[in-house]
Amino acid sequence: MTNLSADPVDFLLTAVRLGVINEYQGLFALDILQEILMGTQKIHTTRQNMGLLDPAKINIIANGHMPLVAQTVIELASRPEWQDKARAAGAAGIQVLGHVCEGQQLMNYGGTQDMAAYGGQEGEWLSEEYLLATGCVDLFMFNYNCTVPTLPLYAKRFGATLVSTHEVIKLPGTETVEFIPERMSEQAGKILAMALEAYGRRKAENRQIYVPPYTTECTVGFSTEPVKAALGGTWQPLLDAIANGSIRGIATVVGCTTARYGQGGSNIFRIAKGLIAKDILVLAGGCTSAVMEYTGLTRPEAAEECGPGLKAVCRSLGIPPVLSYGACVDIGKMTHTAVELADALGVDTDKLPLVIGAPEYLEQKAVADACTAIALGWLVHVAPVPSVTGSDLVVKTLTETTATLGLGKLMVELSADKTVAIYADHIEQKRKELGLSSGPVH
Ligand code: SF4
Structure with missing residues (x-):
């Protein structure tokens, strides 16, 4: 376009800076206004499908x-x-x-x-x-x-x-x-x-009708306020669980679903299962939430699929290992939760043992949300491969340069197993920088 910066590095860094605006004038503002009109999220058990x-x-x-x-x-x-x-x-x-x-x-x-x-x-x-x-x-x-x-x-x-x-x-x-x-x-x-x-x-x-007879139970309605209330009005129990290693860190797995990997959501499911087995708490948003719901990962019983640390935490609180925050726009509330956790710890957001993933991203909104996450210092995983590979400079800026500026960075990985390993390594690295226990407590 003729009226925008044509320097790719300047353009990308401007986009990342606008990521902060995407959060505070877009997602978070929208979430809060809707909650004022429709009521804050409430944790409850229901059925879907x-x-x-x-x-x-x-x-x-x-x-x-x-x-x-x-x-x-x-x-x-x-x-x-x-x-x-x-x-x-x-x-x-x-x-x-x-x-x-x-x-x-x-x-x-x-x-x-x-x-x-x-x-x-x-x-x-x-x-x-x-x-x-x-x-x-x-x-x-x-x-x-x-x-x-x-x-x-x-x-x-x-x-x-x-x-x-x-x-x-x-x-x-x-x-x-x-x-x-x-x-x-x-x-x-x-x-x-x-x-x-x-x-x-x-x-x-007299139309012919066929309704597939399937529904799944799910526990939903998680967001900053109800999670904090469920913890007794303070983040301390969650921070203690992270500090003692029962929960290694948090992965927010968000966004759309794609049929590129077979059944829509199958890569999301494999990644979420791999993460909870490694004691990483998962937050979900978007059509990703539906995948977690119909595969049973938002049931408290899914604690049985977790590593011993997360299993114990889920059992004691009666919560599932995947907390559904709702829609893709509820990324605004996930970010809000993360900022509150960072504040409670007294550190900047980039220090948190946290990864953001959109393993089956599709909608253009994901680009804006990725900019928000990079601006806040987080590792952002996306798949399939975004259409930026025509320029080595753009790829290098997004996957390397931003991190050297104290920002987060983008990472692309298609294999579910490798994705889980990358998330876990990043979380362990962040734990080390915070001086938290390096190995699992179990
Ligand atoms: S943007 Fe559309 S496809 Fe993507 S998570 Fe939201 S509803 Fe689903």
Whole structure:
């Protein structure tokens, strides 16, 4: 471009500097504002996956990254008048289920969890087409990011109504109910009326339905405040566990899923299993959270898969070894937790025994988030290979030079086993620099 710096090193270092802004004017600000409106995360046990679809009910899916409209739809649908309308149309009721990152937030926020019409969480972005193919999704509402462009074909074939709730994303032949905060209740009513109509068509067609009968239990709702509260209002128990070596360090495994490694999420799963076996506590965010949920790693019983140190900590606190912080935008809250830990230790963020990984990254947001992590001094692992390899200078700047400036650095590794080893080595190196025990306590 003509109006930006064309010096690649200056350009990249500026991007890293903007990473700080990405955290404090973007992610963290967004998270906090949403929590003010929708309630802070609350740790609880729930179920997720496609088996939550109920053919007898009107099923609405909320997809995207901005859960305000969806929460208003759930609130309205929870009222007896709308449940009565659903019954009058011949359904057993009406339920709204979350999907992708928006769903992770709906599942985690304390304000949504107990609403009667909230049906739970579906899955990660790769399952959108399968969801519609069940034949019993009546309405699929979506906003920013991660609605696949093939969806209108599936909606036509399997009968779902698609509704964009923001002007920034439109798909061919679908309706838009544009997000206007002052008119959200009215808009939610319109969306519910469209779902009722769609259900009427499903009944009239006597549509064939298949719902895979699978759900998984998961413990979710982790974030800075609920984790600190669960520890007794202080980070000290976690810091003690890190200091005595029961927990070697923390890996935040975040971001999207890709089918490049086979089943979406399979690399994420292998890495997470390898990390907890080495007593490294894992925080998850984004579609990565869905992978951790449907593979059972967010159940307290997953403690059995851990090394002895982390297993003992999880057992004593009754927590899983993978803590789901929710959406990819909840990286803002993970960073917040890390900053609080660094403050409690009296060190700068780059001293923490911490690694950030996006093992199946996809969305452009990952680039901004990687800049945030590098700015805060962390090792950032990404896979697949980012499209920067055409320039040796760019590769060197991102993988070496930034670290010489007291920043973090980027690391690319495709093998799950090697990734686990690199994370563990980095964490042990950071422990050494902090003067913490070098070998496992067990
Ligand atoms: S994690 Fe990635 S793929 Fe999943 S919803 Fe967020 S941006 Fe989309």
